[in-house]
Amino acid sequence: MKEYLLLFRGGDAESMQESAQEWQAHMQKWMHWMGGLQEKGQLVGAQPLDRGGRQVTGSKKVVTDGPFMEGKEMVGGYLMCRAENYDAAIEISKGCPILEFDDGIVELREIKELKM
Amino acid sequence: MEKFMFLFRGGENHAHNAQDSKVAADNMQAWMQWMGDLAGKGILVGGEPLQPTGKQVTGTKKVVSDGPFVEAKESVGGYLIVNAKDINEAVEISKGCPIFEENGRLEVRPIQSMEM
Numbered sequence: 079m080k081e082y083l084l085l086f087r088g089g090d091a092e093s094m095q096e097s098a099q100e101w102q103a104h105m106q107k108w109m110h111w112m113g114g115l116q117e118k119g120q121l122v123g124a125q126p127l128d129r130g131g132r133q134v135t136g137s138k139k140v141v142t143d144g145p146f147m148e149g150k151e152m153v154g155g156y157l158m159c160r161a162e163n164y165d166a167a168i169e170i171s172k173g174c175p176i177l178e179f180d181d182g183i184v185e186l187r188e189i190k191e192l193k194m
Numbered sequence: 195m196e197k198f199m200f201l202f203r204g205g206e207n208h209a210h211n212a213q214d215s216k217v218a219a220d221n222m223q224a225w226m227q228w229m230g231d232l233a234g235k236g237i238l239v240g241g242e243p244l245q246p247t248g249k250q251v252t253g254t255k256k257v258v259s260d261g262p263f264v265e266a267k268e269s270v271g272g273y274l275i276v277n278a279k280d281i282n283e284a285v286e287i288s289k290g291c292p293i294f295e296e297n298g299r300l301e302v303r304p305i306q307s308m309e310m
Contacts, residue, residue: 128304135299
């Protein structure tokens, strides 16, 4: 089994949050999706990220406030899962509720093993 | 204590970027030392490098494409999760990161707590 990091980008969470009911229904789908992965032993961990943040750059370690790039490029959250290979990880990704948005993106990246 | 995610971008001396294997090995050593030190202080929650390639699944049609997805210097190369009192402390922790010696940058993002 390999581990994959799924990075979520895009998806218009902001406009959806204007309707509490719509937002709650959407969040329910995330919970349902992640709950399903957990039951199958595929979920390693997942959290949404706050929209704010800081950036530290280069040898001078210059600190700037976020956001750092266009909204649609920004990472909004992550999930780590176990899968046999990329094809299996892609199948997992296809259940992700961010894909209910036309501009929703799941980036899949295989995690390198790190020997410490 | 709150949790913060560091997303690493750029960095010229990583194994897959460095021209010189000695430079790559020294760089790896610096990362190990930094992460080991954070682990010793109970600051480190987790973190791993990512393979430079990957996949992307987009929108309601769930179109699958191969990475890389953004310019190499914009691409996320790895992540780290740390415990810190607040974002200012998290930024201070991040300043010890060896990525600044290889012309890289790092994004500090507060993790939202989520009840499942």
